[in-house]
Amino acid sequence: MATHSPLLFFLLSTYLLFPFGFGAESESYFHVIKVTFLLPPLRCSTPKGSNHHENKKGVLKLDHRYGPCSPLGHHGKPPTLGEILSQDQSRVNSLQSRFKAQFHQVEDTKTTTLPAHLGTLVETFNYVVTIGLGTPKSDLTVVFDTGSNLNWVQCQPCAGASQCYPQQDPIFDPSKSSTYLNISCSSQDCSLLRSATGHSTICDASTSTCVYTSIYVDNSFSMGYFARDTLALTTSDVFTNFAFGCGQSNKGLFGRIAGLLGLGRNALSLISQTAKEYGRVFSYCLPPTSSSNGGYLKFGSGDTTSVKFTPLLTDPNSPSFYFLQMLGISVRGQQLNIDPSTFASPGTIIDSGTVITQLPMSAYVALRSAFRESMSNYTMAPAFSLFDTCYDFSQQDIIIVPKVVLHFGGNVDVDVPLLGIFFIRSASQACLAFAGNSDASDLAIFGNHQQQTLQVVYDLASDKVGFGVAGCT
Structure with a gap:
């Protein structure tokens, strides 16, 4: 019996689906x-031609949080696809609720009151990058989110599991950084916290230090001092006096990330704080599968x-x-x-x-x-x-x-x-x-x-x- 080549099989199957032809226009x-192309590999893979993004100014390597390329490792059982979709729908619901509440408040500020704890978006936390913080710098793996403004990481001292959740990297210790500085309650940046987080600012009276609170709809939270330190995105992209939340009390479904980079449009977001260097331009490419390490997050203009x-x-x-x-x-x-x-x-x-x-x-x-x-x-x-x-x-x-x-x-x-x-x-x-x-x-x-x-x-x-x-x- 004669055997058919893969090409002939493809042409025959194509004809069965498109009996009137499959020309260039319809193709x-x-x-x-x-x-098999739809099924992601189980091992970390590098798409051909993707490495040219690495080790360049303003470019961070980006990975899927739960994939085999993730720097977070594989501690415990990752969420199922059903659980990921359930978390995603929770984020969508919180986004819709927050938008409607803000819309109605603007529509009639005399009769409508914004809920006291509407909450920050529930984070699906799909993609992570690694940054450096402090002097000398500590490498920290964080998620990034265009729907968030406040940047924060977990900070020492953490007295126990009730105050900090387990993370992959060592928890940032501000006492070991020579450039760390708390932000005072009287600072203009402290007054910007409310618009960045949706919550009232708090002042630690004993130290006159501004305190941030970021509460998520699923009851996860990060709270601590609002501070400044040196941020290193790459070895050649270093920013002094970067404002961020230094969280001494954190709890929730954050996995093993060290914190969050906010890429929103608020004055406290990473995009606004690095505007002089990057001109308020950033870009990314999300890898084709969770098993690919070809993604990147880039700050500044490039080839468009x-x-x-x-x-x-x-x-x-x-x-x-x-x-x-x-x-x-x-x-x-x-x-x-x-x-x-x-x-x-x-x-x-x-x-x-x-x-x-x-x-x-x-x-x-x-x-x-x-x-x-x-x-x-x-x-x-x-x-x-x-x-x-x-x-x-x-x-x-x-x-x-x-x-x-x-x-x-x-x-x-x-x-x-x-x-x-x-x-x-x-x-x-x-x-x-x-x-x-x-x-x-x-x-x-x-x-x-x-x-x-x-x-x-x-x-x-x-x-x-x-x-x-x-x-x-």
Whole structure:
């Protein structure tokens, strides 16, 4: 019996799915891939061409918190995919609640009161970088978040587990740093804490030292002295008098991270504090899988020749967040019948801390319908967590997946990377990785799962956000 080559098998299977031809025009609307490509490797891998980002000015190596490349190691059992999605939905819920509360307070300040402890966003904490703090410097692995403003790390003294949670790196000891200095209660920076954290400032009367409080919706918290010290992002990127929270009392679901870098738009964020050096420009590329170490976080301008920019908007109710003008969605080269006003109110934010992109329900239903129609040749699998459109590819070798494109203002089209289209539980349960909002008044959120492998550039000086393809390589 004659045997068929893999190429012939591919051509035959393609013809069965597209009996009228699969020319260059139609091919640009689909991903054609092996199912094994969807399954991340268990070992740390380096994508070809990714190392050119390392050891450069303003560039930090970025890793997935729970992946095999993570500097946090593997202590204990990592959360399941279901638990990660549950935490992600908690973050989304807290973001929506905070936005609505602030909106109503601005709408009628005489009759509406902001809750006393609305709380900072629940952090999904997906991606980590390593920084240096103090003189001599201590290396600390922290998460970064565009939805947060305050920078903080755990600090000594920690009398016991009730005051500090276990972390991978040695806990920062300010007494061993010659450049550490507490911020006084009378400092202007102390007065900025309320807008950065959403909580009232406290003064330690015995030392006249400003005290910060960052309380999260899941009851996690970090509290301590507001201080200054020397921050080293790289050996050549050193900042004196960097303001941060030095937490003597910390508790919650933070894992083994040392703290947090806030990349929001508030005056206390890392972006604002390093504005003279970097011009309020930063970018990142999130690696394609949790097993890849090809990601980076970069501060300052760089090569943006292949980047297309969309206007960055500001919402007066939530001035720290990054708002974009989302206009529509295309599937398989066809723009869906979605009224652009669907995304206009209350708006769309891009957020590094939210995993799954959240859409207005009418937009999600249109996306789901078009995607299911294009995938009608494949066997559907049971729903999983947030997802109601899942497929069983366990009997497939090659699959053909329709491309999904998000349309933004400024004529910017973002082709969602293939691994951002699916959330993979296994070969027998690959789910469309989008979710619909439960309320018509909810924000649309462009999550990090759909940003993977993109070069995402935030240019606050020019009020724009850009997207480029193959950012990690």
